[in-house]
Amino acid sequence: xxTQSSFVTSATELRAYAPSTDLAIASPxxxxxxxxxxxxxxxxxxxTEPGPIRFVIIALAxxxxxxxxxxxxxxxxxxxxxxxxxxxxxxLAEPEALSAIKLTLLVAAISVTLNLIFGVIAAWAITKFxxxxxxxLITLIDLPFSVSPVISGLVFVLLFGAQGxxxxxxxxxxxxxxxxxxxxxxxxxxxxxPFVARALIPLMQEQGTQEEEAAISLGASxxxxxxxxxxxxxxxxxxxxxxxxxxxxMGEFGAVSVVSGHxxxxxxTMPLLVEILYNEYxxxxxxxxxxxxxxxxxxxxxxxxxLERRLDEGQPPA
Amino acid sequence: MTIEVKxxxxxxxxxxxxDNVDLKVGKGELLALLGPSGSGKTTLLRIIAGLDxxxxxxxxxxxxxxxxxxxxxxxxxxxxxxxxxxxxxxxxENVAFGLRVQPRAVRKDEASIRARxxxxxxxxxxxxxxxxxxxxxxxxxRQRIALARALAIEPRILLLDEPFGxxxxxxxxxxxQWLRSLHSEIHVTSIFVxxxxxxxLEVANRVVVMDKGRIEQxxxxxxxxxxxxxxxxxxxxxxSIVLPxxxxxxxxxxxxxxxxxxxxGAASGASKLFVRRHDMQIGPAGSGSLEGxxxxxxxxxxxxxxxxxxxxxxxKTVIEIDAPRDxxxxxxxxxxxxxxxxxxxxxxx
Numbered sequence: 001x002x003t004q005s006s007f008v009t010s011a012t013e014l015r016a017y018a019p020s021t022d023l024a025i026a027s028p029x030x031x032x033x034x035x036x037x038x039x040x041x042x043x044x045x046x047x048t049e050p051g052p053i054r055f056v057i058i059a060l061a062x063x064x065x066x067x068x069x070x071x072x073x074x075x076x077x078x079x080x081x082x083x084x085x086x087x088x089x090x091x092l093a094e095p096e097a098l099s100a101i102k103l104t105l106l107v108a109a110i111s112v113t114l115n116l117i118f119g120v121i122a123a124w125a126i127t128k129f130x131x132x133x134x135x136x137l138i139t140l141i142d143l144p145f146s147v148s149p150v151i152s153g154l155v156f157v158l159l160f161g162a163q164g165x166x167x168x169x170x171x172x173x174x175x176x177x178x179x180x181x182x183x184x185x186x187x188x189x190x191x192x193x194p195f196v197a198r199a200l201i202p203l204m205q206e207q208g209t210q211e212e213e214a215a216i217s218l219g220a221s222x223x224x225x226x227x228x229x230x231x232x233x234x235x236x237x238x239x240x241x242x243x244x245x246x247x248x249x250m251g252e253f254g255a256v257s258v259v260s261g262h263x264x265x266x267x268x269t270m271p272l273l274v275e276i277l278y279n280e281y282x283x284x285x286x287x288x289x290x291x292x293x294x295x296x297x298x299x300x301x302x303x304x305x306x307l308e309r310r311l312d313e314g315q316p317p318a
Numbered sequence: 319m320t321i322e323v324k325x326x327x328x329x330x331x332x333x334x335x336x337d338n339v340d341l342k343v344g345k346g347e348l349l350a351l352l353g354p355s356g357s358g359k360t361t362l363l364r365i366i367a368g369l370d371x372x373x374x375x376x377x378x379x380x381x382x383x384x385x386x387x388x389x390x391x392x393x394x395x396x397x398x399x400x401x402x403x404x405x406x407x408x409x410x411e412n413v414a415f416g417l418r419v420q421p422r423a424v425r426k427d428e429a430s431i432r433a434r435x436x437x438x439x440x441x442x443x444x445x446x447x448x449x450x451x452x453x454x455x456x457x458x459x460r461q462r463i464a465l466a467r468a469l470a471i472e473p474r475i476l477l478l479d480e481p482f483g484x485x486x487x488x489x490x491x492x493x494x495q496w497l498r499s500l501h502s503e504i505h506v507t508s509i510f511v512x513x514x515x516x517x518x519l520e521v522a523n524r525v526v527v528m529d530k531g532r533i534e535q536x537x538x539x540x541x542x543x544x545x546x547x548x549x550x551x552x553x554x555x556x557x558s559i560v561l562p563x564x565x566x567x568x569x570x571x572x573x574x575x576x577x578x579x580x581x582x583g584a585a586s587g588a589s590k591l592f593v594r595r596h597d598m599q600i601g602p603a604g605s606g607s608l609e610g611x612x613x614x615x616x617x618x619x620x621x622x623x624x625x626x627x628x629x630x631x632x633x634k635t636v637i638e639i640d641a642p643r644d645x646x647x648x649x650x651x652x653x654x655x656x657x658x659x660x661x662x663x664x665x666x667x
Contacts, residue, residue: 210402213369214464216389217396218416218471228419232406 076294079287091285092292099265100273100289106181107256107269108249111188115245119196120238124230126197127204128212141197144190153187153258179261184269187255192245199241200234203311207233236310243307247300251293319380319474319507320345321366326375328361328531335361336372337531343509348501350522351511354554358531359511360479366509367477368392379474392475395468395506399480401460403452409463410448413438416471438466441500458489462496469504478510482517494521515555519543527551549663552592559598559637561591565662577657578607584662595640597659600624600647606656610637615647622647626655 048054081088091097122141126134144152158164160177170177177183211233215225231238253271260267268276270289277286321343328336336358343349351359364370366377368389377384384392403412413435417426426434439445442462452460461481468476481497482490498521501508512518518525519539527534527542527550535547546552553560564571568581570591577591603609610626613636617623621640624647628635639655641647 210398210400211404213389214396214398214402214404214467215415215419217367217369217392217394218419218467219390219393220415220419221390224419228415229404232404 073294073298076287076290079283080291082287083284087284088288088291091282091288094285096265096268096273097285097289100268100270101292103181103184103266103268104250104270107185107188108246110185111192111249112242112246114189115192115196116238116242118193119200119241119245120234122197123200123204123234124226126201128209128230138201141194144193149191149252149254150258152190153255156183156187156190156255156259178259179263179267181267183259184256184267187259188249188252191252191255192248195245195248196238196241199237199244203234203237204230236307240304240307240311243300243303247296250296321475321507321509322376322378322381323362323366324376324378326362326365326372326377328358328365328370328372334531336365339375339531339533341526341533341536343507345507346505347507348498348521348523349509350518350525351509351528352513352515352518352525352555353528353534354513356530357528359513359526359528362528363477363479363509363511366475367394367396369396393471393473395465395471395473395476397461397464397468397476397478397481399483401452401457401464401484403460403464403467405452408449408451409439409444409455410435412452412463413467413470415467434470438470441469442466456489457485458493461485461493465500469506473506476506476508478508480511480513483512483514490517497521519555527554529554546592546661549590549592549666552661552663557595557638559593559595559639561593561635561637562665563589563591563662565589570662572608576607579657579660581662585664588665589662590665591657591660591662593657593660595623595638596621597657598637598639599656599658600639600641600645601654601656603652603654605654608655610653610655612647612649612651612653614649617643617646624653626653628655 049057080091092101122137125131126138157178159166160170160183161167162171166177177186211229212225215229216222220228250269251271252269253275256269257272257275260269260272262268262272262276264276270293274286274290274293277283277289321341323339323341326336326339327334339358339362341362351362353359361370365372366384368384368387368391371385379392389396404415407415414431417431417434420426435448436445439448442465444459444462444466447455447459447463452463455463461484465478465481478497482493485493494517497510510521519542522539524536525539525542526536529550535542535551537545537547542551542555546555552558561572563577564587565581565584566586570577570579570581570584570589572591599606608628610628612624613627614625615622620643622643624639624641626637626639628637647653
C-alpha cells in the first residue's frame with residue numbers, strides 16, 4: 001500500500017515537472033497501465049544531468065576549490081609549523097609580532113565601532129526617510145568598493161601628508177595622522193565603510209516602515225522606536241555586516257600600506273608584517289602571522305554561514 | 319472625541335491625493351471612508367493619525383489643533399492593513415508595547431501592565447495566544463491582536479486602514495460583525511478605510527464616499543445607497559444599469575426614442591440614466607418604454623438575473639436586470655422594460 005501511495009505522488013510530481021510531454025498522466029490508473037512499457041523516471045532524474053556529466057562538473061568544482069582554496073591554506077599552516085610548534089609560538093611572541101597583532105586589533109576595534117554607528121545611521125536614513133540626494137548618498141556609500149585601496153590610502157597622504165592639504169597645520173600643532181595610528185584607522189574606516197550599510201539597506205527596505213509607524217502611533221519616541229523595534233529586527237543583518245567589516249579591517253593591506261610608513265614595532269599591522277617578514281626570508285614568522293589571518297578567515301566563514309541561516313529564517317525561534 | 323478636518327490639501331509630486339477635503343466626525347461615531355484605490359482615503363486617515371502631513375489645511379481634535387503634535391502625542395490607535403505587528407515580540411509584548419514606552423512618570427507598574435494586557439487579550443478573545451509570535455498566527459488573529467495593541471493606550475480615536483483587506487471572505491465577515499459589537503461596547507470615535515462598499519454599508523454609522531481626492535457624499539448607509547448625490551456614488555455603490563440619454567425640455571430620450579419618465583429637473587444635454595438592477599420593471603413586450611430580448615437567465619435565491627439585449631438605434635446594449643421569480647423568464651423572450659426608480663446625472667465627458 002505504501003509503495004502504491006508513493007507511486008501516486010511521483011506520478012503527480014511528474015505531471016508538474018513535465019506538463020507537455022506524454023509523461024503527463026491523467027490518473028494513477030492509466031499511469032499504471034502504461035508503466036511496463038516505459039522506464040520509471042524519478043523526479044530527481046528529470047531535474048538533473050546524466051551521471052557522467054554530473055561527475056565531471058562536480059570533479060571540476062572540487063579540483064578548483066582544492067587548488068585555489070584548500071592547498072594555499074594548507075601551505076600557510078605547513079610553512080608556519082615547518083620548524084615545529086615551538087618555533088611557531090616563538091615567532092608569534094616576538095615583540096614586533098605582538099605589536100602588529102595589538103595594532104591590528106586596535107584599528108579593527110576603532111573602525112568597526114565607528115562604521116557600525118555610521119552604517120546604521122546611513123541605512124536608517126536611506127530606508128526610512130525620503131529626502132533629496134538619496135541616490136547620491138547611496139553612490140557615495142559604494143565609493144570605497146569601487147576605488148582601489150591604494151588610491152584610498154593615497155587620498156589620506158594627499159590630505160594629511162607633509163606636502164598635503166592639512167599637513168602644515170597638523171605639523172604646526174604637533175598632531176600625527178600619517179605614519180601613526182590615526183592615519184591607519186582613517187584608511188581602514190574608509191575602505192570598510194560600505195559593509196554595514198550595504199548589509200542593512202536591502203533588509204530594512206524589505207521590512208518597510210510599518211512597524212516603526214505602529215510604534216510611533218503607540219506613543220514611542222524616536223529612540224524607543226529604534227532600540228525596541230528597528231534594532232531587534234535588523235540584528236542578524238547588522239552582525240553580518242559587522243563580521244565582514246571586521247574581516248576586511250583586519251586584512252586590509254593596500255590602503256594601510258600607503259599611510260602606515262612601516263615603522264617596525266609601531267605602525268605595522270599584521271598583513272604588513274607578513275609581507276616584510278616574507279621579504280626578509282623569515283618564512284616561519286611570516287607564515288605564523290599569516291596563519292592567524294587565515295584562522296580569522298575560517299572563523300568569519302563559519303559565523304557568516306550561521307548568520308545567513310538566521311537571516312533566511314528571519315524570525316526568532318518559537 | 320470629535321474630529322474636524324478643514325480644507326486639507328495633500329500632493330505627492332504632481333499627484334493630488336487630497337483636494338480641499340472637509341470632514342466632521344462626531345463623538346462615538348463609527349465612520350467609513352469608502353472609495354476606489356487612489357481616492358485619497360488612506361492619505362486622509364494617515365493625516366488624521368499624524369503619519370502624514372497635509373500641505374494645507376487644519377486638523378483638530380475636540381477643537382484643539384492636532385497638527386502641532388506628532389503621531390506619538392496624539393493618542394490615536396492605528397490599525398494597519400498588514401497588521402504591522404512587531405515580529406520579534408510575542409503577542410503579549412506586542413499588546414504591552416504602548417504601555418511600556420510611556421514616560422516613566424505615568425508608566426504603570428509591571429503588575430498593572432500585565433493585568434491590562436490580559437484584559438485586552440480577553441476582549442479580543444485571544445488570551446490563549448499570549449506567548450506566540452505573530453508569524454504563528456492566522457491573518458484574522460493577527461488583526462485582532464493589532465486592534466488589542468492599538469486599544470492598549472486607551473486611544474481617543476481609533477483609525478483602521480483597510481482592516482480586513484488582507485483577509486479571506488469568511489473571516490472578513492466575522493470580523494466585521496465583531497468590530498461592530500466591539501465598537502458598541504467601547505464606543506471610541508472610529509474611522510475605518512475600505513474599498514469594499516458592502517463592508518462600509520454594513521459596519522459604519524455614516525459613510526464618506528471619496529473619489530480622486532474629493533468627498534463625493536457623506537451620509538448614512540441608507541442615504542448613500544438610496545439617494546446617491548453624484549453619478550460616481552451611484553456607480554460605485556450598489557450595482558447599477560447605466561444608459562446614455564439626452565435630456566431636453568423635461569423629456570428623456572434614449573437613442574432618439576423618448577422614455578416615458580420625468581427628467582426630475584435634470585439639466586438639458588447629454589446625461590446618464592442610472593437604474594438599480596432591481597428597479598427595472600420587466601413586463602410583456604410593449605409594456606414599457608424600452609424593449610429588449612432576454613439572452614440568458616440565471617435563477618438563484620429569491621431573484622432571477624436576466625441578461626437583456628436592448629433593441630434601439632443606439633446599437634446593441636446588454637444590461638443585467640434582477641427580477642422577482644413570480645414570472646419565469648425564458649431566453650429569447652421579448653420583454654418590455656420600465657425604470658421604476660432612477661436618477662439622471664449630467665454626463666461628465
